Amino acid sequence: MFDIRSIREGVVFKVRVQPRASKDQVSGLYEDAVKIRLAAPPVDGEANKALCNFLAKKLGVSRSQVELVAGQTGRNKLVRVTGVNQERVIQALKL
Template identity: 60%
Template sequence: MTGLLSVEEREGAVVFKVRVQPRASRNELAGTYGDALRLRIAAPPVEGQANEACCAFLARLLGVPRGKVAVVGGHTSRTKLVRVEGVTAQQVLSLLGRA
């Protein structure tokens, strides 16, 4: 599925949806899934490991410290709402060019 990524700027941060596929062979950006950024994450969905790996991977992609990335919704779902401080919506949208 492909779609238009929905990214909102709120209070000095951006908020967007991420669709996570846990237990992948490696961490990678995989395009979009509906209005969400699609990620393949190697970590299993156990005890928050996939959420942590997702945040660390996004922090590396966006060039921000790990502490600036947080899952704010969908903690136990494959579709998560992520908040990233210190970046613009345009920087997040530019990730699609790398997918």
């Protein structure tokens, strides 16, 4: 199971990003994080923007509700999503 925590406004969970993939997709779990493959390169924050856009679309929330809390320059990231609960995230990401 991956590490997802409820907070007052929504949830916080770990993500492992694989940039320069053939397409954007959730590809399962990596240790205690959700592994997400992104087509965007890890240059000038492109992969971070793609990650936030991808998660917003998958979770059915606006882009402003998805925020990178930590890991802006690495593959391991901590994401906060407001307005959702744990069950919705697990269901939307099919984990």
